[in-house]
Amino acid sequence: MSLSDPDRELVTAELGRDPTPTEAALFENLWSEHCAYRSSRPLLSAFDSESDQVVVGPGDDAAVVSVPDNGGTEDSETYVTMGIESHNHPSYVDPYDGAATGVGGIVRDTLSMGAYPIALADSLYFGGFDREHTRYLLDGVVEGIADYGNAIGVPTVGGSVEFHDGYEGNPLVNVACVGLVDGERLVTAEAQAAGNKLVLVGNATGRDGLGGASFASEDLAEDAETEDRPAVQVGDPYSEKLLIEANEDLIDAGLVQSARDLGAAGLGGASSELVAKGGFGARIELDRVHQREPNMNPLEIVLAESQERMVYEVRLEDVDDVAAVAERYDLGCSVIGEVAEGNYVCTFEGSEPGERETVVDVPAEFLADGAPMNDLVTVEPPEPERNPPDVDVEAAFEAVVGSPNAASKRWVYRQYDHEVGTRTALRPGDDAAIVALREAGTGLAISSGAVPAWTDCAPYDGARAVALENATNLAAKGATPLAAVDCLNGGNPETPDVYGGFSAVVDGLADMCRELSVPVVGGNVSLYNDSVAGPIPPTPTLAMIGTKAGYDAPTAELDGDGALLLVGAGSDALGGSELLSQAGGTDRFPTLPENAPEVVATLADVADADATLSVHDVSTGGLAVALAELLTADAGADVAVDDAVSLFEETPGRAVVETTDPESVAEAFDDVAPVTRLGTATDDGSLSLDVGGEELTVDADRVAAIRGVLDEALD
Template sequence: MSLPESDRDLVVEELGREPTPAESALFENLWSEHCAYRSSRPLLPAFESEGAHVVIGPGDDAAVVEVPTASDGDDRYLTFGIESHNHPSYVDPFDGAATGVGGIVRDTLSMGAYPIALADSLYFGSFEDEHSKYLLEGVVEGISHYGNCIGVPTVGGSVDFHPDYEGNPLVNVACVGLLPPENLLTAVAQEAGNKLVLVGNATGRDGLGGASFASEDLDEDAETEDRPAVQVGDPYAEKLLIETNERLVSEDLVESARDLGAAGLGGASSELVAKGGLGARIELERVHQREPNMSPMEILLAESQERMCYEVRPENVDRVAEIAERFDLGCSVIGDVTEGNYVCTYRDDSGERETVVDVDAEFLGEGAPMNDLESVAPEAPPTALPDPEPDLMEAFEAVLASPNAASKRWIYRQYDHEVGVRTSVGPGDDAAVLALPEVTAPVAERDPSRDAASVADEPVGLAISAGAAPNWTASHPVVGAKGVALENATNLAATGARPLAAVDCLNGGNPEKPDVYGGFAGIVDGLASMCSTLDVPVVGGNVSLYNDSVSGPIPPTPTLAMVGSRPGVDAPTAAVEPEGALLLIGNDDGPSAALGGSEYLAQFGGTDEGPDLPRDPGARVDAIVAVARDPSTRAVHDVSQGGLAVSLAEMCTDEIGVSVTLPDPTTAAGAAGILFAEGPGRVVVQSTDPDRVRDLVGDAGAVRSIGRPSDDGTLSIDVGDATIECAASRLCELRSTITDALE
């Protein structure tokens, strides 16, 4: 048993004997960092997870929030979850990323929901490195193949490049599901005497030890030596499982459910009964298998995909089997829920039955001791700007053409983002917007300037944003993580959506290194603090540590996925229109000038504090929501990666450009600070009624008129005594870095 000696002593003391080989392996996996959160759990109480619309918070397969609706008659719940599949995606980019999608979709199924949207946040090493391109291509292909085959649209996310992901990329995937309240399930076993039924693909030997593999640093031989720990997905079986699950839930045949992910059947079934304060008796030879001569340990711990464990009343078992057969899926009645221990037996070919596991389920799931690790708090970086200072036009072209700021169209055009016919605003904008025609918008949320009859049947629009900012959190974990939370909320607000809830995927390096653990603690502190300030409950998430390799640890990376709602789906986009003034909603004390974590410094060297944050982030988000919903608003775009100059370039179309004059620089960062600082919570708005925008923003920030659209597609920016001018064709050329390199 590869547990630390102190853990082994606890197990022996609890059992009163030496553990069996199967028990040893089960404890190794369920007490791993990946499953037990031994280093992170002491930090997680910092997050506030309760709120007016929260139905189920952290602890289940996915969180559940209530959609604000017009009446009780059309209530719907959203499920919301996020997972990482980092190590597997390094070893096998295609299958690692594909099975990451499959896993988070099954988390959605286990709550009784139907999956309606995916968002992926991806992080790779330097784009100039050929291995990074290989990983990017494989991961995108895996996500697109799996998501497209199962018919769930990938509607948003993020892609970032940073040298410190060279030996350990990150693949974080979020999923949103929808269900009526009466279909809600949990992973809490209900009653002794019920049956445990395994539905889905047959069990093979793929993915053995996946949980423990995810809890170790990657070494230089990982791509070959760790290949057996990576699962192999079958999206067509997953699609059948989605439809089977929908039928089982709609016929009220399931008491509780858990998908088979980390630690396979052993993890899912033991956690299911432990949450209900119960036990189980499982006969492992009953599990339908695709490979001969599988050992009890292999059956118990294989992480073969597309499988669900259901608690079913005895009188409903035959109907469950009938539905599974109809959808051409395997179905095995593998055991019973009991009031005793978690017991697994196996009968060999001779007919002799052996008890291979006999432990207390709660001890197995919750008994891992937490780690008490040394932590060194991060310090704010000094200000050291590029010397010599680059020419502004040179800097603009370098920043706009950098892979982090360049168009991600090559990536998201491989995803089917319209399947399901819900998508109103797809990838490439600040946030995705989906229609929920099952529910109508609350009266209080509707535009008072419109006739009530015209919005009587208006659906709720669901906005989704996901991502992190590695340059920010590498510069300063606490401030950077605050910026990540505000950035995602601003993305939603730019579509007119009010944030409802968030889930996080907290990625870090080896926590046994004090500086790494200090950085990880910093992103927890920053993310929790800003989400609390914004009154956005963090209702669930995932932790992935030991993202460390021979090239060093990753930057502390707090991926946040956030959902919000708005009345209707007619949201403004980032594209400028022919009519309307351009205004910048920003900070009261002048244009953001701190360059910390900016793409500008990444390109030209230097450090700085930042990014700048507004004085009252909650009021700022509320103001942007109001502006985005106003009839006078034509376009809204947040200021983020690359700064204001890049945001203005992104607003230009082939036919319509912008002509902008910015205030004279007054800080040490000069014009570069005005153009390239990445302080979140700022947006560029195009409006036909600037005074209306000022009234809506009020004291929440400064509103500055900065320019107007032009009719030739040219971007023109005057700042101080410098001018940036770039034709539409050149803007397109500069933003095509990723496409040009991969096509």
């Protein structure tokens, strides 16, 4: 680790002296791209983050949003917390621990708001599935998420898995968490009063994860899997589970004034940000930190990213009670200092008895928020030329439906415990998960993901499509979008065309969320996702929640007794489609609807209608994949479309609706979007397609075999 020369000059000018080694390391990590968003923060003002439902917006460990009351069991107002985090570089170096500790970190962000974690959603991006290294990474990441999430008792209810050659040397692991809290229990990461104590609760501090923030702010080197292993934290989910329950007791007893999870930059990051946010400094005695390794020096104690740790601001009179709760759960507990006026100061026991060495003495706000922003050059990416391929329908159907991106992800989500907590009303494998908030009588729908083929083809419009796709997923289950958090992943921002693509996805995501009146209430940025294989595609993962009265929803499985309708306007463009990735060729990106809010709102109403039997959005692979996913052993479809483009183009904002009252669906979408009669559902478990006169019939067993490529390769 080393502080750059320009940053060192700024720090020296502010302090009036050279920084100590510990100070220099603190600034190097807290002013890194990972912590300070030096290249991305100038772009983030594009997002609207306010609405009547937003209680806590960007800037805290997690956002807080109020949910509608539909006759629940509690009198107090119900809030949900939302957060999303990336653990990209660590998951390449050590797939298991990198992914596992990503789960642990986002859960602790939830705890720091006083909330109880109720759901996880992970969005994963890997290189080509045909590569052995990709399968190694996929297996380790999924196992890490499953083992950690299952052990702490938080269900993983949704997410996405994408494969693209651009992730070969740098996979992405983005994890979102939703928590439950009310106004009386809500706390924040803003210190409240000088004189309050700072108490560290959780696992002992070791040397793992040193320099993790700076490591996450650099391109991955060719030898990263060996040389950067010390920067990856090691998780202990059983301690995290104890910490979850201890946090509940501390919040119930009103013992917490503010809290922060120890994540990037460890104790130094958490404690300095907490006091700076409140306009204070701190006095911290580093040798009071409970440690698991001998002879740790001040720099190691300050920057270690050992997991399962929280720092709490506690009134002096409550310290003993906090310690008693920690002891009851067999967690370590150290009173490490106090909130103070003035600077952020850390001391360490010197070589002589009673002697204390001051190793950090800096303005807290300058440390936490003083990093200068980067002024970078952008180059707009070119629009692809139109060169669509000739299509053989039968061959294209098998290639697209059986591609790793469109194939069943059952191998992934069956490893997750999605039932723990007894709130999961709609399980993984559908357009969106639904979690029961019985406290408010409200169903909370959750969708998370991005489509890198879209944003690689057309960064701005592709990102708009990502936002519309997530909103459509919610609407297909009858939910109205409420709020979102984003995880903005990009390559090296110092490369103009890479930064141009990243800037475009930020604007595209912000513009569509604004159109949909969905506030983006928080998020995460991960840049320098480059490797010897090159930069990743710009990847704007969006985790969006929506609400509905009750918990019932139409599923993405045919009932067999209704008419099949396609609602929403299509396009004649194939840009970013799975068909092009399989068959070759280039094309412009599809045109998105100009009235997206009306389309989403109408679809949500139709999905909730009594006559609606099933609903499934049209996304990756187009109508071909949507119909294949709707098929069951007992219910099939007899469908006709005009041509192959109609079958494989991927314009978002569309859905297949099975209904016993097609006239009412057409009436609902009148003047909103076209409704196309596709055909009828059947009870024979087969899909019969008439594609401009070319006929194709496949039964459910054959479709299941085509879609089972992950199961076949990984079991």
